[in-house]
Each structure stands twice: as structure tokens, then as C-alpha cells.
Amino acid sequence: MDNTPIFTDDTIVFGLLMLALGFVFITESIKTGFWAKFYKIVPGLFMAYMVPAVLTTTGLISPEWTTISDTGVITEHSSSLYYVASRYLLPAALVLMTLSIDLKAVFNLGWKALVMFFTGTIGIVIGGPIAIILIASVSPETVGGVGPDAVWRGLSTLAGSWIGGGANQTAMLEIYGYNQAKYGGMVFVDIVVANIWMAIILIGIGKRNRINKWLKADTSSIEELKEKMSTFSEKVKRNPSLTDIMVICAIAFGTVSIAHLSANFLAPLFEGIVADIQSPTTRNIFTFLGSKFFWMISIATIIAIVLSNTKAKNYEGAGASKFGSVFIYILVASIGMKMDLTMIFDNLGLIAIGVVWMTIHAILLIVVAKLIKAPYFFLAVGSQANVGGAASAPIVASAFHPSLATVGVLLAVFGYAVGTIAAIGCTILMELAAVS
Numbered sequence: 001m002d003n004t005p006i007f008t009d010d011t012i013v014f015g016l017l018m019l020a021l022g023f024v025f026i027t028e029s030i031k032t033g034f035w036a037k038f039y040k041i042v043p044g045l046f047m048a049y050m051v052p053a054v055l056t057t058t059g060l061i062s063p064e065w066t067t068i069s070d071t072g073v074i075t076e077h078s079s080s081l082y083y084v085a086s087r088y089l090l091p092a093a094l095v096l097m098t099l100s101i102d103l104k105a106v107f108n109l110g111w112k113a114l115v116m117f118f119t120g121t122i123g124i125v126i127g128g129p130i131a132i133i134l135i136a137s138v139s140p141e142t143v144g145g146v147g148p149d150a151v152w153r154g155l156s157t158l159a160g161s162w163i164g165g166g167a168n169q170t171a172m173l174e175i176y177g178y179n180q181a182k183y184g185g186m187v188f189v190d191i192v193v194a195n196i197w198m199a200i201i202l203i204g205i206g207k208r209n210r211i212n213k214w215l216k217a218d219t220s221s222i223e224e225l226k227e228k229m230s231t232f233s234e235k236v237k238r239n240p241s242l243t244d245i246m247v248i249c250a251i252a253f254g255t256v257s258i259a260h261l262s263a264n265f266l267a268p269l270f271e272g273i274v275a276d277i278q279s280p281t282t283r284n285i286f287t288f289l290g291s292k293f294f295w296m297i298s299i300a301t302i303i304a305i306v307l308s309n310t311k312a313k314n315y316e317g318a319g320a321s322k323f324g325s326v327f328i329y330i331l332v333a334s335i336g337m338k339m340d341l342t343m344i345f346d347n348l349g350l351i352a353i354g355v356v357w358m359t360i361h362a363i364l365l366i367v368v369a370k371l372i373k374a375p376y377f378f379l380a381v382g383s384q385a386n387v388g389g390a391a392s393a394p395i396v397a398s399a400f401h402p403s404l405a406t407v408g409v410l411l412a413v414f415g416y417a418v419g420t421i422a423a424i425g426c427t428i429l430m431e432l433a434a435v436s
Contacts, residue, residue: 005062010079013061017081017333020051043206045399046199048329052336053195063338085334086391087293089327091259091300092252094394096324097405098304099251100232100316109221109407112374116382117411119368121418123361124162124386125426128155129433131356135349136434142349143434152434153178154186155353156427161190162361163426164288164419165389165412171287171420175280176427185347193354194387195339197362198396201380205399208376217375222400229403236317244318251312252323255303263295288416297390301409321402328398328405335392361387377404385411 007013027035028044039047055061064078132152136143145151153176160172169190173183204211212219238244271290277283288294307313361383369379377400384393390412397408 003062003065004067004077005056005065006060008062008065008077008079010081013079013337014081016055016061017052017330017337020055021048021329021333024048024051039206041206043202043399045205045329045332045395046202048332049199049202049336049339052333053339053341056337056339057341061337062340079337082334082338085327085331087260087296088253088256090331090391090394091256091296093324093327093331093398094297094300094405094409095252095255095304095307096248096320096327097394097398097402098301098409099308099320100229100313101305101308101403101406109225109378112372113378113382113407113411115372116365116369116374116378117385117414119365120361120382120386121163121415121422123364124159124357125422125429126364127357127360128159128426129429130360131353132430132433134356135353139349139352142353148177148179149182150178150431150434151350151353152427152430154182155430156423157183157186158190158354158357159423159426159430160419161389162194162387163422164416165291165293168288168416168419168423172423172427174287175424185350188343188347189350189354191338192343192351193358195335196355197358198335198384198388198392200362201383201396202399204376204380205396208400211376215369215376216373217369218373219375219377222375222377222404225403226401229401232313233316233321236314238317240318244315248315248318248320248323251307251315251320255300255307258303259296259300260292262299263292266295266299267292287420291416293390294413294416297409298413301406301413305406324405325398325402328395331391332395335395358387381408381411384408385415388412389415 007016024044024047028039028047030036052061056063062079063082064076067075067077069075132143132155143151145153156172156176157169157178160168178186240248267290270286274283274286274289277286365379365383368374369376377397380400381393381397381404384396385408388396390409393408393412394405395408398405
């Protein structure tokens with residue numbers, strides 16, 4: 001089917017995304033009337049995500065589309081904007097937001113951050129089998145299938161994605177041998193459900209004070225870190241010169257260059273090492289080490305942490321984190337562009353499984369946050385470090401404060417490490433639930 005959007009040129013699409021972001025920031029800056037009331041309810045970051053989603057839903061733009069020539073030749077097309085934003089702008093943003101970080105203060109955030117991360121992981125592990133049992137009681141055919149077509153095999157790839165990331169998702173596809181002709185349906189559920197959940201989290205950020213009050217959360221460590229970073233920013237604040245701006249760009253994209261160069265070397269190296277491991281289970285657990293994205297994000301963050309202990313951190317005074325925030329918002333818009341709101345109705349059975357699954361994840365996070373009085377920040381970032389990974393955890397973290405982006409990255413990278421083994425545990429439970 002030919003589903004070509006009105007605008008296919010990435011140059012034009014990027015301009016539309018920037019216009020959408022401009023619209024969000026201009027309306028958010030209005031302090032009276034309708035818009036002032038609107039943004040008290042809906043956070044600007046959510047709008048930066050949702051406006052591009054509306055553009056995709058209406059057919060103006062699209063992340064991917066299919067054309068059919070007069071001779072019947074089918075050609076697949078896709079936009080490169082998300083790739084550019086996630087591979088170039090995301091690591092650059094992480095560098096600029098981490099430049100002035102106080103790593104000791106980050107670690108002083110305490111044990112609750114790790115508890116909420118692992119709670120999110122456990123929520124995914126138990127959510128899958130519970131979702132299968134609940135949906136099977138209403139629609140057994142939705143969770144059926146035999147051999148490579150078994151739905152639980154396909155759902156294993158969701159477990160890999162929602163605990164770790166793309167590399168873990170691919171590993172699960174390889175381990176359980178799901179029918180690759182049907183794999184697109186699982187990717188579809190991944191995109192829809194994960195993006196809906198991210199949208200809900202972003203809305204919650206606008207109500208975080210009320211949520212923290214209900215949780216009876218102690219936010220002192222987070223506020224202390226934010227205050228420390230704000231004080232430092234004010235201390236080194238200056239009107240940036242052209243030299244300052246060029247040096248900031250050099251630091252950001254020079255680091256991105258080194259990160260990509262290193263990833264291009266390390267990913268194939270570890271891919272070969274992992275391939276030589278005799279045990280299939282052990283081999284697939286460490287599949288993420290062959291991911292260029294994993295190494296690129298990790299190395300960029302490590303370099304940024306090293307630079308934060310040098311005079312480079314003073315470029316925060318020239319607006320380093322603001323440039324990083326610009327890149328983050330472009331990434332948010334490119335993620336929003338991937339969301340076609342009408343897709344929700346295309347495969348309601350699998351979507352229902354995904355929604356129930358994510359609801360269990362969310363309920364467990366809320367219950368544990370209430371019990372240990374964890375701030376909403378830990379709940380939101382702990383969840384996204386699992387479900388969204390390194391692409392969206394920093395987005396959510398930086399929405400609280402630019403200096404907190406590093407927390408999202410550190411937890412997301414940890415998610416890569418535990419992703420496959422936790423997803424295997426989840427899949428074993430899903431198989432038992434499906435055949436019971």
C-alpha cells in the first residue's frame with residue numbers, strides 16, 4: 001500500500017519539527033490567558049513530543065513509508081531524522097549536560113534510585129506473564145500460536161526491549177526464534193505502548209510536586225543537587241562569545257566523533273569475543289556488548305565525566321547545558337514523529353497485552369515508591385531506564401533539571417547489562433503462562 005506522506009524531504013520535515021518546537025516554546029512563555037492555564041496542566045516537553053505525533057497521524061510527515069511504482073515495484077523509505085538525533089545530537093547533549101556534573105552528588109542521591117530501577121525491571125518481568133493470563137481469559141486466540149508463531153516468543157522481544165534496549169531485543173529474537181515475518185507486529189506494539197507510557201510520564205512531570213506530596217517523598221537530595229548545579233551555573237555565568245560557542249561545539253561533537261570512532265572498533269571486537277562463547281545462553285546475555293549504540297553512549301558519557309573534572313566544566317557558564325537542551329528537544333520531536341496515533345487501533349489484541357503489561361509495571365513502581373517514599377523523579381527515570389533505554393531516560397531526567405540527565409544515562413546503561421538475562425526469565429514465565 002502506498003502511504004507516502006505529504007512531505008518526504010528530511011530538510012522540510014526537520015523544518016516542520018523545529019516550527020513545532022518553536023510553537024511550543026512561544027506558547028509556553030505566555031504567562032496569561034489560555035496558554036498559561038494549558039501549560040499548568042500539560043508540560044511543554046509533552047507538547048514537544050505530541051505535536052510531531054499529530055503531524056505524523058495527519059499524514060503530513062512520517063518516519064517510514066512505502067511507495068509502489070507503475071510497474072508494481074514496492075520500495076521502503078524512511079526518514080533519517082531520528083537516526084541523526086539519536087546518534088549525533090543525543091551523545092552531544094549528554095556531553096554538554098554532564099560537563100558541570102558533580103558525580104559525588106549524583107551518587108549521594110542514594111539507594112532509592114537503584115531500588116526504583118530494579119522495581120521497574122521486576123515489573124516488566126512479572127508483567128508479561130500476568131498480561132498473558134489476563135488476556136487469555138478473555139481472548140485465548142490473542143496469546144496463542146505454536147512453534148515459531150507462538151505469541152509468547154514474539155513477546156520475548158518486547159521484554160528484551162523494555163528491560164534493556166535494541167540489542168537485547170534482537171538477542172531475544174535470536175534466542176527464541178520468533179517468526180520474523182510477524183516480528184513487525186511486535187515492533188509496532190513496542191513503539192505504541194512505550195510511547196504512550198512515556199507520554200504519561202511526561203504529563204506526570206508537570207504534576208511532580210503534587211505526586212511527591214502524595215508519595216510523602218524526601219526530595220532533599222535531588223533539590224540539593226539541583227541547587228548545587230544552579231549555584232555553580234550562576235557563579236560561572238557569562239555572556240557567551242563566538243569563541244565560547246565554537247569551543248562548546250568542539251567539545252560536544254569532538255566527543256561524539258571519538259565515541260563513534262571507539263564504538264566502531266569496540267563493537268565488532270566484542271561481537272567477535274561474544275560469538276566465540278560456547279554457551280548459547282551466556283552468549284546471548286552479552287549480545288549488547290556488540291552494539292555500537294551501547295558503546296557510543298557509554299564512551300560519550302565517560303568522556304563527559306572526565307571533562308567535568310577539568311576547566312571545561314566552566315563552559316556551563318556560557319550556556320553548555322542550554323545547547324544540550326536544544327539537542328534533547330530535537331530528539332524528543334523526532335521520537336514523537338515515530339508515533340502515529342491511529343496505530344493504536346490496528347492490532348488491538350497485542351496492544352491490549354502491551355497495555356496490561358505496562359500497567360502492571362506502573363502499578364508496581366507506584367506501590368514501591370509509596371512504600372519507600374521515593375520521589376517521582378526516581379519513579380520516572382527508573383521506568384524509562386528500562387522501557388525507553390538510553391534514548392529517552394536522559395530526556396525524562398533532564399526535564400527535572402539538565403544536570404540530572406547523567407542519572408538517566410547511568411541507569412539506562414545498567415539496563416543494557418541486565419536486559420537479556422532478565423528478559424529470559426520473563427520469557428520462561430510467559431511460556432508457562434501461555435501453555436497453562
